[in-house]
Amino acid sequence: xxxxxxxxxxxxxxxxxxxxxxxxxxxxxxxxxxxxxxxxxxxxxxxxxxxxxxxxxxxxxxxxxxxxxxxxxxxxxxxxxxxxxxxxxxxxxxxxxxxxxxxxxxxxxxxxxxxxxxxxxxxxxxxxxxxxxxxxxxxxxxxxxxxxxxxxxxxxxxxxxxxxxxxxxxxxxxxxxxxxxxxxxxxxxxxxxxxxxxxxxxxxxxxxxxxxxxxxxxxxxxxxxxxxxxxxxxxxxxxxxxxxxxxxxxxxxxxxxxxxxxxxxxxxxxxxxxxxxxxxxxxxxxxxxxxxxxxxxxxxxxxxxxxxxxxxxxxxxxxxxxxxxxxxxxxxxxxxxxxxxxxxxxxxxxxxxxxxxxxxxxxxxxxxxxxxxxxxxxxxxxxxxxxxxxxxxxxxxx
Numbered sequence: 001x002x003x004x005x006x007x008x009x010x011x012x013x014x015x016x017x018x019x020x021x022x023x024x025x026x027x028x029x030x031x032x033x034x035x036x037x038x039x040x041x042x043x044x045x046x047x048x049x050x051x052x053x054x055x056x057x058x059x060x061x062x063x064x065x066x067x068x069x070x071x072x073x074x075x076x077x078x079x080x081x082x083x084x085x086x087x088x089x090x091x092x093x094x095x096x097x098x099x100x101x102x103x104x105x106x107x108x109x110x111x112x113x114x115x116x117x118x119x120x121x122x123x124x125x126x127x128x129x130x131x132x133x134x135x136x137x138x139x140x141x142x143x144x145x146x147x148x149x150x151x152x153x154x155x156x157x158x159x160x161x162x163x164x165x166x167x168x169x170x171x172x173x174x175x176x177x178x179x180x181x182x183x184x185x186x187x188x189x190x191x192x193x194x195x196x197x198x199x200x201x202x203x204x205x206x207x208x209x210x211x212x213x214x215x216x217x218x219x220x221x222x223x224x225x226x227x228x229x230x231x232x233x234x235x236x237x238x239x240x241x242x243x244x245x246x247x248x249x250x251x252x253x254x255x256x257x258x259x260x261x262x263x264x265x266x267x268x269x270x271x272x273x274x275x276x277x278x279x280x281x282x283x284x285x286x287x288x289x290x291x292x293x294x295x296x297x298x299x300x301x302x303x304x305x306x307x308x309x310x311x312x313x314x315x316x317x318x319x320x321x322x323x324x325x326x327x328x329x330x331x332x333x334x335x336x337x338x339x340x341x342x343x344x345x346x347x348x349x350x351x352x353x354x355x356x357x358x359x360x361x362x363x364x365x366x367x368x369x370x371x372x373x374x375x376x377x378x379x380x381x382x383x384x385x386x387x388x389x390x391x392x393x394x395x396x397x398x
Contacts, residue, residue, distance in 0.1 A: 001394060002108030002127070003059060004030050005101060007117040008040040009089045011063060013050035016289075017234050017266075018311045022134065022179075022204055023113045027057060029385045030111060033394040035059035037101050039094050039120065041066040060105075062097035082119075083161040084154070085137070089116045098122075109392050115162065118169045128393045131173040132202065135183045135307035136190065138162035143305045144238065163190060170197035175391050177202045179309050180332030200391065203332070204309040205381030211318035213294050213372070220286075221295035225260035225279065227358045230296035230321075232289055232312045235268035239305040246302045246347070248275040254351035257358040261300075264292045293319040298357050298364060301329040302350055309333060314379055317341065317371035322364040324353050333379075340374045341367065 008023045015024035030036050038058040042048050043066045051063050066089060080087070098120045101107065108127035112118055115133050138159045145155035170176040170191065175198050178184040184199050191197060209215075221228050231247055233240035244263045252261055259279070263272060266285040276282045286292060293299070299316035306328030313333060316323050323341040330343050337343045342357075344350040357364040389396040 001034055002106040003035045003037060004033065004392065005098070005105075005107045005110045006030060006036050006038045006058075006113070007098070007110070007120055008038070008113040009116045011040045011042055011047050011050055011054060012038075013053040019114070019134065021311050022132075025205065025381045025385065026111070026113065026132070026202075026388070029381075029388050030392065031057050032397045033389055033392060034109075037061065037105060037107065039064075039098055039101070041089055041091060041094065060101065062094055062101075064091040064094040064097075066091070081161075083116075083165060084158055085162070086116050086119050086165070090119065095120055109394075111392065112169075112173075115165055115169065118165065121169075121172075129173045130175045130177065130391055131169050132177040133166060133170075133187065134177070134179050136166070136178070136186050137307075138166055138190065139186060140239075140305060140307050167191050167195050167197075170199065171195050174198065175200050177391070179204055182331050183307065200387070202387065202391070203379075203384040204311060204314065205384035206311070206314040206318050206375055206379050208318050208372075208376045208380060211290060211293075211315050213320045216288075216290050216294040216319075218288075218291045219295035220291050221260075221262060224262070224281070225258055227257070227297035227361065227364075228260050228262060228295065229298050229300050229354065230262045230264060230292060230316075231300055231302075232293070232315070233265045235263065235265040235272045235284070239303055240265065241269055241272055242305065243301065243303045244272050244275060246304065247300055248277075248280045250347045251300070251302060251350045251354070252280065254347060255358075256351075256355050259354070259358060262292065262296060264289065289315070290319060293321060296321060297361065298354060299323040300350065300354065301325045302344070302347075303329045306331060313341075314375060317368075318375045318379075320365075320368040320372045322357055322367035323371060324350060324357070335371070335374045335378075339367070340370045 012023040012027045015021040038061040042063050054061050110129050112131045141155045141159035145152045177200050178187050181201055184201050188199055261280045264283045268284050273282055299321040303326050309332040310329050325341055325343050342353045344353050
């Protein structure tokens with residue numbers, strides 16, 4: 001067996017956001033199978049500071065700077081006919097490194113994390129090729145376009161270009177991976193007639209030892225109104241911005257019970273910062289998200305655009321929080337509605353469910369206990385990645 005080439009659009013360290021959590025655990029699992037050569041991009045100095053962690057796992061690596069800027073990326077994409085998001089993650093340095101690695105190393109398998117990184121693949125490769133699309137990006141941009149606004153034509157073009165890219169590389173790959181059965185079914189539906197692709201599911205997991213309420217002793221939310229609602233995520237990601245606004249502007253005013261709302265996550269946009277009020281706290285980046293989950297009473301995840309399994313849901317469940325979710329946020333988590341979490345289908349239903357849990361905190365604690373039990377039993381990374389050796393043409397390590 002030869003080496004593995006792993007390509008990711010962001011450095012898989014630290015595992016502190018949805019895509020990086022998945023790529024981090026996939027990389028660690030691949031490194032148990034064979035020497036892994038890792039090509040990825042750094043967005044800032046914080047990413048660069050993680051290069052030593054990357055070097056400790058990789059046989060060799062290239063951490064290229066992501067230099068894209070949206071207007072320039074748009075012009076490049078128009079000139080080449082390719083997606084804007086592909087231009088955003090383009091790097092001549094990384095392209096040369098991939099070519100050199102394939103020419104000088106005994107690479108017989110490539111794992112591509114995210115469709116944007118397919119641009120680095122050679123025209124021909126005789127070994128095993130696995131493309132992890134994670135979720136259906138083209139459908140996400142279609143949803144953005146449907147909301148209208150000045151960006152709608154750009155989102156529509158991006159959706160069309162990504163859909164063509166998804167079909168092209170699903171057909172080239174030995175296996176195309178999606179994070180849930182729902183995403184896999186949607187991906188299949190969107191392939192052109194006659195496209196021969198092997199679509200598989202590789203689920204997300206959760207580190208239930210790290211995300212364990214028994215390991216956390218700091219409560220930064222002491223003194224805030226009880227019950228304390230929490231929503232977490234990367235706060236410059238449009239679906240998270242929309243969900244934070246929905247919670248603060250549409251759901252919170254419907255609540256009969258007084259509560260405090262806590263929006264926690266890196267890089268909050270001006271729109272998210274503007275949500276701050278007497279009862280709404282916008283925390284921005286925090287040292288340890290587990291402290292805030294442990295200090296909260298109810299997790300509320302009202303995502304209207306959601307693709308794949310939401311790590312924020314698994315993290316809240318693992319921390320023993322009762323979770324009130326939109327149907328999209330619950331996708332790919334086959335726990336029981338009403339026992340392990342509660343699904344709400346409208347703003348009014350979110351408010352009613354939160355009010356019930358606010359009045360009956362013991363009921364909420366029971367739901368949180370059920371949530372953690374379900375995650376421990378069904379959602380570990382070991383079980384989620386059990387199929388990875390076979391997908392890569394390897395035997396599972398002893």
